[in-house]
Amino acid sequence: MQFSFSRFIHLCRLQLAANRKLYLLGMAALAGMLLAFMLFFLITDDELSYNTQQTIYMIGLVLSSGVFTTTIFKQYAEKSQRTQALMLPVSALEKMVLAVLLTLVVYPLVYTVICLSCLKVMNYIDIYWLGNPNALYWLNASYTPGLLIMYVYVQSFVLLGAIWFRKQTFVKSAVMICLIIIGIHAVHSFLGRKIIGSAQPANVEAVGQKLGATGISNFRYDGGMPYINTLLTASAKINGKWDTEYYMVELPRPGFAIMATVLILVPFFLWFITLLKLREQQL
Amino acid sequence: MISLQDLTFSYRKGHLVLNNLQLHFEPGRIYGLLGKNGAGKSSLLYNICGLLYPQAGQCQVMGFNPAKRQPAFLRQVYLLPEAFHLPDVDIDQYVRLYAPFYPGFDSAAFDRHLDVFEVPRRQQLHALSHGQQKKVLISFALATTARILIMDEPTNGLDIPSKRQFRKVIAGCLREDQCMIISTHQVKDLDSLIDEVLILENGRIILKEPVTRITEKLSFRQVLSLEETEAPLYSEGALKGYAIVAVNRREEHSRLDMEMFFNAVMVEKEKILPLFTR
Known part of the structure; x- marks a missing residue:
């Protein structure tokens, strides 16, 4: 160099x-x-x-x-x-x-x-x-x-x-970036679903009470971005209807440190x- | 100065452009690289410059591996390509922008060469004709005082007076520590300049001889009738009789006709090449 x-x-x-x-x-x-x-x-x-x-x-x-x-x-x-x-x-x-x-x-x-x-x-x-x-x-x-x-x-x-790319650089670069974004999103979704599986918050009743609702049945995985300390966002099914409220789940510190390092x-x-x-x- | 050991190069598998080349270039000499279209001349030059990487073998240029393209190497090697692009600046700006990359750049020599070529100084480069742009590049190339000057078809695009000017400029400026390699099809423009001839065919150097040895072995002359001389190795019809290439049995001195010589080698390889076997 x-x-x-x-x-x-x-x-x-x-x-x-x-x-x-x-x-x-x-x-x-x-x-x-x-x-x-x-x-x-x-x-x-x-x-x-x-x-x-x-x-x-x-x-x-x-x-x-x-x-x-x-x-x-x-x-x-x-x-x-x-x-x-x-x-x-x-x-x-x-x-x-x-x-x-x-x-x-x-x-x-x-x-x-x-x-x-x-x-x-x-x-x-x-x-x-x-x-x-x-x-x-x-x-x-x-x-x-x-x-x-x-x-x-x-x-x-x-x-x-x-x-x-030597020719049509802008078009090819744009396609490359779109593919990368789609790829990253797909990997995150896949990993998020694998990690969450059918897990539910431990204090699901307390969450319900806090929201003033009862009968929270399950949570739906919506997407995740582990690099910015949010592993996933999920919405809850309350009384048979999906609630629009989102719940953030954060990675524990060592995991977040690794992901942040990758990001940097x-x-x-x-x-x-x-x-x-x-x-x-x-x- | 330049040493190629078993150098092999191909653009795609199975089609060798340069095949196991063994070559050495010495300082203080002008080499003429000749060959048919597609013989591998430009590929050889680009391998020496580090613009292409060999598949096998070694290429050493002044102790550098050209493929690394280190700045210390690049400022000692100047390639004048056949096709080139110049920025939209005037000649003085061009020198101001590019000369600092060549620590040995000789501004006075650049001005001298431009004067010989009669290029107007105050013009934008894009306003000059292709031939004039080439003259600016040739002048710049020589003024860099790079130790290795490589020129790919330098006289293409030059008019007839400019070719004479080109010979004049080149003849007067090569230093003892410099080496020049000129690849050309227009051999008539350069045959008075070249010290050593290299002929490349099918990726191999089939001949590498100094001009003095070629004229020692062969005689180039004009005859009125082919009967008046012993059977020539090669002949071409000329205005007055024939131009012939014959074995120089009487140790006559003749001037090398590079185009005749190249054609003779291409047509009569079996007869001519053995004459140069050492």
């Missing part, structure tokens, strides 16, 4: 200079599309609510960064560019660090500046022209940090797809695989 800071700086300069026009046009196009979406919601909903602003920010970030990330290794897609890209005297690690920096730090920052600027403009119109006193979304929702962490996960998968290591693992794929690139 070789890393030279001065080479890395030269590589950053080269990346930005070689793609300058693409990036500037992309930023203009992004601002245009965001404004168009916001205008669309403003017209159809007669307002740009706080929740709508939040949705536009999050979905826009995930989708547009996905497109951006799939182009980060575009120099390996065509033979003429691949030859020169592979012969450039930089290490795979330097290329990888640049890709991670651009996709996980620079792009979200640029996107956030553009999106929040557009939101500010549209919110002004919403308040002062249309008379809707909607608050401005300013990354201040309680779950924003959680969604940004999810962004890191999605981008790590897309980054791997960007080097794995996933992006690093994906970056490592991406690095290996970068190193083994051939013509």
Whole structure:
């Protein structure tokens, strides 16, 4: 593993200079599309609510960064560019660090500046022209940090797809991520059902009393996410009807620690695989 | 400088592109790599650069394993590919962006080469013709002072005056510690430059000889009639009679006609190759 800071700086300069026009046009196009979406919601909903602003920010970030990330290794897609890209005297690690920096730090920052600027403009119109006193979304929702962490996960998968697939990278990466999400969900469901089986809470009567209900017969497994300290959620059958109340079941501490470690290591693992794929690139 | 030991390479199983190659390249020489389409010339060059990995055997370039593509190796090897892509910047920006990766980059030499090639300096690279872009890349390649320069069809796309300029530039800039490998079909453009000829066929090097030894063994000349000379090894109809390749029995000095030589080897392998057996 070789890393030279001065080479890395030269590589950053080269990346930005070689793609300058693409990036500037992309930023203009992004601002245009965001404004168009916001205008669309403003017209159809007669307002740009706080929740709508939040949705536009999050979905826009995930989708547009996905497109951006799939182009980060575009120099390996065509033979003429691949030859020169592979012969450039930089290490795979330097290329990888640049890709991670651009996709996980620079792009979200640029996107956030553009999106929040557009939101500010549209919110002004919403308040002062249309008379809707909607608050401005300013990354201040309680779950924003959680969604940004999810962004890191999605981008790590897309980054791997960007080097794995040479053609139709965005489509193939999107399919790969969908398959992974479906796969993870299926594994969790399977494991959750296996773990829970026909088990019932030990203090089922106390639960019933607490809920002001009697006759809790059984619990239904709905799904689980062991990485965030919830093994599963389940709803109860009370007096023959499924209750909409959900009950969280948490893993004991050692089990949770293992799952949390897995969660933290996933992006690093994906970056490592991406690095290996970068190193083994051939013509 | 470059040592290939039993190097074997294939793109897919059962079809060897390079078959057990044993080759050594020395510094201070220009090698001409010749072969028909699909003979494996580019694959050989890409194996030397580390762009393709051999299936078996060893490839050592200046003590490096090319497949690792370490920066210290890559800054000593410059490949000028046949097809290339240049960023949308001007020539000065291109130099500012790429030269720092080559610590030995000689800006004065780059300017000199561009002057010889008569390339306008203030233009965006995308505004230049393909031939002019190639001249910029050739100038850059030579200015890197990389110890190994590999050129795949460098004269493709160059006009006739540019081919002369190319020969002039190359002839004047190779240092003693540098080695140049030129793969080409346009042998007439380069036959005055090349020190050693390699002919690749079906994944094997069938001939690797210095130009001096080729002209020592063979004579290249024009005759009015084939009867006026002993039976030539190979002949081609020419404007005035015939161009022939014959065994050089009288130790005559003749100038190597690379295209004639290559055609002769392809057609009369059984007669020509034994002459070079050591």
